[in-house]
Amino acid sequence: MVSMDGSQPNSVRLCAHCTDLWTWLVQYQDETVLPECQGTSMPHAAWANVDTARVKNIVLVPRQDGLEQVVVDVGAYSPVFFRRRYKELSINGLQEVSQQNIHCLGYEAADGTGNYVFVFEDGSVLLSTNRNAV
Numbered sequence: 187m188v189s190m191d192g193s194q195p196n197s198v199r200l201c202a203h204c205t206d207l208w209t210w211l212v213q214y215q216d217e218t219v220l221p222e223c224q225g226t227s228m229p230h231a232a233w234a235n236v237d238t239a240r241v242k243n244i245v246l247v248p249r250q251d252g253l254e255q256v257v258v259d260v261g262a263y264s265p266v267f268f269r270r271r272y273k274e275l276s277i278n279g280l281q282e283v284s285q286q287n288i289h290c291l292g293y294e295a296a297d298g299t300g301n302y303v304f305v306f307e308d309g310s311v312l313l314s315t316n317r318n319a320v
């Protein structure tokens with residue numbers, strides 16, 4: 187189990203199913219927690235498994251040293267989480283030059299307005315009200 191203080195057992199840090207630098211968990215209003223990852227031997231949660239109406243916080247838990255934990259307090263709004271996967275190709279389109287996976291967490295109101303935190307692989311963070319900012 188991933189704890190709220192961001193510490194995690196090696197089973198999560200070394201999980202063979204997870205290739206991203208962060209894993210998510212949600213903390214519900216009743217303080218129970220649903221983690222994406224509990225280690226290779228356990229089934230993984232998908233964001234579709236999250237009971238979004240009951241979410242209090244979304245937590246992005248780093249799987250490598252040197253990266254920060256990110257916490258979003260959802261309040262009364264609807265939580266949002268997604269990953270954007272970008273591949274940069276060489277000019278002829280045949281070779282992959284680099285790849286970046288960007289995590290986004292945030293919340294949205296019923297009218298579609300929202301606040302989003304985009305977390306890059308170097309640990310930098312972009313705050314935006316635009317869901318398509320990156």
Ligand SMILES: [Zn+2]
Binds near residue numbers: 201202224
């Ligand atoms: Zn995992």
